[in-house]
Amino acid sequence: MTAELPPGLALQKVDERIMTLNVGPQHPGSGHMRIIVQIDGDYIVACDPDPGYVHRGEEKMAEYRNYITNIPHLERPVIHDSCNILYPYVLGVEELLGIEVPERAKYIRVIASELNRCIYTMYWLAIYGIFLGHSTMFMWPAGDRELLIDLMEKMSGARVTHAHFVPGGVRNDLPPNFEDVCLRQVNYFEKRIKEYAAIFYDNPILIARTEKTGILSRQDAIRLGTTGSVLRASGVDYDLRKKEPYDVYDELDFQTNVLKEGDSYARSKVPWLDMMESCRIIRHALEKMPKSGSVRVKLKPNPKGGDDSVYKRVESGRGSLGCYIVSDKKPEPYRVKLSVGSFRNLIALPYLLKGEKLGNMPSVYWSLNYWPVEADR
Amino acid sequence: MGTATGIIKALNSGIKHIAIKRFTLRYPEEKLKFVGDGYQFDPSTGVGIAGLKGRHMLFHDHCTGCQLCSIACEGVAEAIAMVKVPDQQTQNKKSIMPQIDYGKCVFCGLCVDACPFYALYMTNDYELSSFSKEGLIYTPAQLAVKPYVTQDSEIKITDRGATHG
Numbered sequence: 001m002t003a004e005l006p007p008g009l010a011l012q013k014v015d016e017r018i019m020t021l022n023v024g025p026q027h028p029g030s031g032h033m034r035i036i037v038q039i040d041g042d043y044i045v046a047c048d049p050d051p052g053y054v055h056r057g058e059e060k061m062a063e064y065r066n067y068i069t070n071i072p073h074l075e076r077p078v079i080h081d082s083c084n085i086l087y088p089y090v091l092g093v094e095e096l097l098g099i100e101v102p103e104r105a106k107y108i109r110v111i112a113s114e115l116n117r118c119i120y121t122m123y124w125l126a127i128y129g130i131f132l133g134h135s136t137m138f139m140w141p142a143g144d145r146e147l148l149i150d151l152m153e154k155m156s157g158a159r160v161t162h163a164h165f166v167p168g169g170v171r172n173d174l175p176p177n178f179e180d181v182c183l184r185q186v187n188y189f190e191k192r193i194k195e196y197a198a199i200f201y202d203n204p205i206l207i208a209r210t211e212k213t214g215i216l217s218r219q220d221a222i223r224l225g226t227t228g229s230v231l232r233a234s235g236v237d238y239d240l241r242k243k244e245p246y247d248v249y250d251e252l253d254f255q256t257n258v259l260k261e262g263d264s265y266a267r268s269k270v271p272w273l274d275m276m277e278s279c280r281i282i283r284h285a286l287e288k289m290p291k292s293g294s295v296r297v298k299l300k301p302n303p304k305g306g307d308d309s310v311y312k313r314v315e316s317g318r319g320s321l322g323c324y325i326v327s328d329k330k331p332e333p334y335r336v337k338l339s340v341g342s343f344r345n346l347i348a349l350p351y352l353l354k355g356e357k358l359g360n361m362p363s364v365y366w367s368l369n370y371w372p373v374e375a376d377r
Numbered sequence: 378m379g380t381a382t383g384i385i386k387a388l389n390s391g392i393k394h395i396a397i398k399r400f401t402l403r404y405p406e407e408k409l410k411f412v413g414d415g416y417q418f419d420p421s422t423g424v425g426i427a428g429l430k431g432r433h434m435l436f437h438d439h440c441t442g443c444q445l446c447s448i449a450c451e452g453v454a455e456a457i458a459m460v461k462v463p464d465q466q467t468q469n470k471k472s473i474m475p476q477i478d479y480g481k482c483v484f485c486g487l488c489v490d491a492c493p494f495y496a497l498y499m500t501n502d503y504e505l506s507s508f509s510k511e512g513l514i515y516t517p518a519q520l521a522v523k524p525y526v527t528q529d530s531e532i533k534i535t536d537r538g539a540t541h542g
Contacts, residue, residue, distance in 0.1 A: 069452030072485040136391055143400050147539065150409070150532055157416045157430040157499070163485040171490070172425030175412040188534045198390035204383035298423035 018045060023361070025053045031372040035349070035365065039358055047353040049346055055376040062336035066302055067093050070336070072163050077340075077374040079160045081120035083112045084316040085374070086165045088323035089336070091246060091312040093167040096305035096327050099297050105169035106247040107289035111182070112155060112164055113314075114278040114285075115148050118189070120317035121271045122148075124369065128268055129200065131362040132209060137200050144192045147185045154178060167303070169296035179286050190279040193272065201269060210265040214352035214364035217262060224348050227341045228319020229270040229369050234262035240315035251288065254281050264360075267367035271317070302331040318342050318369045342375040402541035408528040409541075415500040416486050420493045430484045432502040433477055435520035437466060439496035442473040449491035456481035457488060462517050468494075474517035479505050501526045 017040050024034035034050040058077060062070050074089055075082035087109070094101060122145040129137025149159050154175050156162035164171050200206055216226070221234035231238050239256040241249045257273035259266040305327030313322035319341025326335040345368045352364050402409070413428035442459065450457040459473040466472070475488075475497070489497050502524035507513050530541045 065452040069449070069487065072453050072483055072487065146400070147532065153409075153429065154412045155427065157428055157486065158484060161483070161485075163487070171486070172416070172418075172427045175427040178427075184534055185532065188539055195390060199387045202383055203387045204380040205387075207383075294424070296424045 017041075021358075025050075031370075033372040033375075035361070037353070037358065037361065042357050042359070044353045044356050044358060044361065047350045049349050051343070051346065051372060051375050053376070054373045056373075058377045059336055059338060062333060064332060066331040067097075067167060067305075067333065068299075068303075070333070071166060072161070074336075074338075075161055075163065077338075077377055078120065078316075078318075078371055080123050081116050081317045082161050082163075083109075083116040083165060084120075084314060085321060085338075087113055087246075087314045087316075088312040088321055089325070090165045090167055091314070092310045092323050092325045093305075095310045095312070096308055096325060097167060097299070097303050099168045099299070101169050101247075101297065102294040103248075104173075104290045104293040105295040107285050108155075108170050108174060108295060109165060110248055110252070110285050111282055111289075112152065112162070112170070114281050115152055115155075117317045118275050118278050119145055119148050119152065121275050124271065124317070124366075124371075125196075125268075128363075128366050131366050132206065134200065134203075134206070137196070140192075140196065140199075144189060147189045147192075151178075151182055151185055154181065166296065168299050169294070171296070173295045179289075183283065183286060186279050186282050190276060193275055196272065201272065207265060209360070210268060210363050210367070211261075211263055213264050213356060213360045214267075214367070215261070215263045216267075216348055216352060218260075220348070220351060221262065224351065226319070226345050226348050226368075228315070228317075228345065229274065230267055230319065230345045230348065230367075232257060233259050233266040233270045235260040240313060240320055244313070246312070246314055248285070248288075252281050252284050254284070264363045264367040267369070268363075271369065304329055304331055305333070313339070316341055318371060318374065319345060338377055340374045340377065341369070342371045346370050346375060397538040398540045400539055400541070402530050407530040407541060408526075410528045410531050411501050415498060416489060417498045418486075418489045418492065420495070425486070425490065428499065429501045429503070430486045430499050432479070432500050432505055432515070432524060433475075433488075433520055434498045434500050434523060435474060435517055436496045436498075437462075437464065437474065437517065437521050438468075439494045440466070440469055440474050440517075441494055441496070442469045442471045443494070444473075445491045445493065446475050446488035446497055449487045453485055453487060454481045454483045456483075460517065475520070476514065476516050477520065478514045480510055480513040500524050501528060 018038050021037045032054040036048040037044055038046040075086050078085050122141040126138045126141040153159050156164035216234050218235045221231050237256055237258045254277050257270050307329055309326040311324045313320050321341055322339035324337040325333050328334040411429040415428040416430045417426040444459055447457040447459050456478045457475045460476045462472050462474045533540050
């Protein structure tokens with residue numbers, strides 16, 4: 001009976017007090033991932049996040065397609081943020097192929113990328129609202145998102161999965177009269193998100209539920225390698241749009257939002273503040289954008305890279321999003337590696353949930369700005 | 378700010394919206410208006426023309442049967458197959474034209490970018506549902522028909538909020 005079991009099958013000692021709870025992978029509150037929680041009464045003793053249920057093999061697929069046909073499938077992991085997930089790939093391929101992008105295309109990219117950041121954050125905020133039982137906060141962001149989706153649809157022709165960025169610029173020029181429509185809708189959008197303060201961010205019930213839960217200290221945030229809004233909510237002023245400006249971000253006027261608390265409330269507030277910054281960036285970019293000019297460099301069919309590798313990263317809705325491309329003189333890349341913010345932020349989850357009440361788990365989990373499909377690639 | 382004041386403020390913020398008109402649109406009766414006649418591509422400049430990426434439209438008098446659209450789709454969705462067509466066109470010696478399976482198409486529009494003869498465009502038609510898988514496969518003859526669309530609803534922003542007018 002006491003034969004040695006292989007390491008993976010080792011039996012755990014049963015404790016009468018400790019109960020193991022599987023949250024997910026089909027639970028509507030977890031997304032396509034499982035959180036194995038061990039609870040003692042109402043308190044979480046240990047937590048083990050278990051991602052990997054929606055692994056799609058994006059990186060392997062990229063090795064069999066050329067630089068252009070990689071675009072539609074590489075944006076699938078985050079369909080709400082599809083411009084930002086393509087951004088590092090496109091920047092990398094441009095450096096590999098030695099393409100200089102027209103000025104107007106750079107501005108269009110920045111506008112598209114900021115619109116997408118807001119679209120993603122609104123969807124994330126809607127789910128955060130419904131996680132906390134605040135159904136109005138689900139309806140409002142889901143409805144106001146429509147303003148920006150409409151703009152992206154006018155710009156690129158698709159509501160989600162735009163396939164708009166290509167190496168050498170963007171697929172098509174802006175439609176006529178787009179600047180005025182964009183300015184009007186973005187201004188109204190900003191007015192709307194400011195109204196969320198009264199119903200959500202200044203709501204005493206929300207503050208009571210999220211303040212001082214899942215505190216991530218400044219040192220831990222740096223040590224665990226978190227990025228994006230999680231890092232900025234812990235008091236680290238780190239935004240790749242400022243630190244390593246790509247395209248025309250160095251010419252635009254904006255600031256980063258940093259909060260010191262590091263709790264779920266701060267982590268949920270930073271993306272909301274970022275959306276207002278995004279509105280400012282869009283307005284400034286529309287003002288500075290050249291009014292006419294080329295938006296795409298004509299490429300040869302099946303362009304080939306040299307014997308080279310390149311790493312580019314951008315600030316996405318969930319943090320730093322990097323793309324490493326290795327080329328070996330073929331039309332297909334030798335290797336494409338995506339380094340995503342979601343997966344980095346998930347690392348903090350076991351540390352944050354230890355000692356928390358089970359009821360605080362959804363708010364802490366979703367405040368990490370985690371997107372299951374992106375983490376699994 | 379006290380707890381009671383905060384709750385009253387939150388409730389007040391919601392109650393104000395009772396008087397505001399509905400933002401969402403009633404879909405089958407109202408349909409969104411799009412820019413232009415759908416996504417098009419100009420091979421001479423290499424830049425597309427903005428528009429909705431909906432169902433394709435094939436111009437039989439331009440298509441040469443060069444298979445470039447089918448090759449472009451190979452790495453994406455494999456939705457385009459080249460089939461024999463009965464009509465004889467002078468520029469199309471092999472008499473083959475694309476047939477698109479909308480059960481597979483992802484509407485990325487890379488086939489439109491690949492066409493050098495102005496033969497393949499996209500239209501504003503997005504209502505393609507069918508009761509069978511065969512109904513989703515559009516033959517070259519079906520693709521040649523210009524879709525009839527009635528879309529006129531736009532986002533209108535007033536002082537009292539936004540609506541789909």
